Amino acid sequence: MSELGSIRGTRRGAQEIRPLQLAVEELRRVARRYGRQSGREVAKWSVRRMKTKWGSCNRESAHVWFNLELAKKHPNCLEYIAVHEMTHLLERHHNERLPNS
Numbered sequence: 144m145s146e147l148g149s150i151r152g153t154r155r156g157a158q159e160i161r162p163l164q165l166a167v168e169e170l171r172r173v174a175r176r177y178g179r180q181s182g183r184e185v186a187k188w189s190v191r192r193m194k195t196k197w198g199s200c201n202r203e204s205a206h207v208w209f210n211l212e213l214a215k216k217h218p219n220c221l222e223y224i225a226v227h228e229m230t231h232l233l234e235r236h237h238n239e240r241l242p243n244s
Contacts, residue, residue, distance in 0.1 A: 163190065166214040166221055173225040183232045190214075198228040205232055 170188055178184040186205035193199075193210040200207040207228045213221050237243045 162214040163211070165218075166190075166209075169218050169221050170209070170225055173222050174229070177226055177229050181229065181233060183229070185229060185232070197224045200228045200231045202232055202235060207232075 167188075167190075174185050174188070184205065185207050187207070189206065189208045190211050190213075191208060192212075193208070196210060197213060198207065198209045207225075209221075209224065209228075213224060
């Protein structure tokens with residue numbers, strides 16, 4: 144798994160840096176644990192501002208993007224979104240195996 148790839152569309156003030164660092168640490172922890180369990184590693188992580196999504200991914204490149212606002216949420220929420228996006232690396236669409244919520 145690579146380091147955090149990029150932080151796009153942001154003007155990071157001092158108040159955003161520490162929560163973002165904590166969120167990245169949590170993402171690394173989740174990625175290691177669930178990557179080993181699923182057998183599918185995340186190749187690259189990126190954080191950016193998103194208007195309507197908490198996260199997205201590209202199955203072919205194993206690149207996962209996260210909404211910058213997740214840095215302000217509880218670690219359990221961040222873990223849920225990370226696992227959901229990592230599951231998309233295995234299951235493309237939402238269905239019975241991967242519900243929307």
